Amino acid sequence: MPEAYDRHLVPVFFRPFAADLAARAAALRPRTVLELAAGTGALTSALLTAAPTASVVASDLNEAMVAAGSALEPRASWQQADAQDLPFEDGRFDLVVCQFGVMFFPDRPAAYAQVRRVLAPRGRFLFNSWGPLATHGFAAAFQDALEETLPGRAPAFLGDVPHGYTDPALVASDLAAAGLTLGSADEVTLDGVAASAGSVATGFLTGTPVGATLEAWDDAQSIRASVTQKMTDRLGTGPVTAAMTATVYTAHDQE
Structure with missing residues (x-):
């Protein structure tokens, strides 16, 4: 999964x-700086x-x-760590950053409380x-192609998890529960450019939990082929560009 994620999704999305x-x-x-959910290091390098x-x-x-x-x-120090139980001393970092990771935390207020603990006085937590x-x-x-291919049984992972934490009011509430104050929430829309729609489909199908779900099905190969074709039909052949919005x-x- 890390290899497919880094090859097909990181350049386009992250x-x-x-x-x-x-x-x-x-x-x-x-x-x-402490980076949470660093993945293969797109933000780390930046x-x-x-x-x-x-x-x-x-x-x-x-x-x-972490290994990937x-x-x-290699310029960063890498460490396996659970965001809900960080293995770092209190007040160690001026800045904690996290790119597209907070949506995956099972208990976000607990993770945010850990962020608060490891932040130095006047430190900042920056994430999207x-x-x-x-x-x-x-x-x-991709989700449209998946649902057309699998009516009534398409995995809902993308909408439920990566795109399931979209309300700034809920984010502010979760932060407040951990003793943090939301300072700003800026909506940002950027373009992603991919070599092909098929490359993006491959990334979703092999570099995310969607692929792991489909892999267990007997018709996995035909599903992947259908989704890739339908996504290409939507976005076109050759290099493709699409807008992506985040906050x-x-x-x-709070002190």
């Missing part, structure tokens, strides 16, 4: 927003380029992602989350 988030992070002039004097610890729950990320971006599924051109096209949040301690 690098454009990594550049945006890294520029915001650099403007805060942090000395010590952070180290935008803030070259900062010390960056990149963490992820998935050991395979540390090989791709995807907007509704309909605001992501690639994900919406960028900043938070700080």
Whole structure:
């Protein structure tokens, strides 16, 4: 999964927003940074380029992602870590960042409380989350193709999880429950450019839990072929571009 994720999804979905988030992070002039849910290091690399004097610890729950990320971006210190039980001392970091990871935390207030604990006084928490599924051109096209191929039994993962945490009021409430105050919530829309619709389909089908779900089905191969073709029919052949919307949040301690 990490290889497919890094090859097909990272350049299209994550690098454009990594550049945006890294520029915001650099403007805060942090000395010590903790990245949560770092994946294979798209934001990590952007952070180290935008803030070259900062010390960056990149963490992820998935050991395979940590192994892949540390090989791709050795300038950071990599560590396997659960966001809900961070293995770092109190007040260690000026900045905690997380790109498209908070949606996956089973208990977000618990994770946010850990963020608050490891933040230094006047530290900041900077993170983003995807907007509704309909605001992501690639994900919406993929889900439509999936539902056409599998009427009534298409996995709902994309809408429920990556695109299931879209209300700034809920984010503010979860932060407040952890003792953090929402400072800003900025909606950002950027274009993703892919070599082909088929490449994006492959990324979804092999680099996300959707693929793991389908793999257990007897007709997995024909499903993948149908979804790829339907997605190509929607977006066209050759290089394809689609708009993607996310919200960028900043938070700080209530004290």
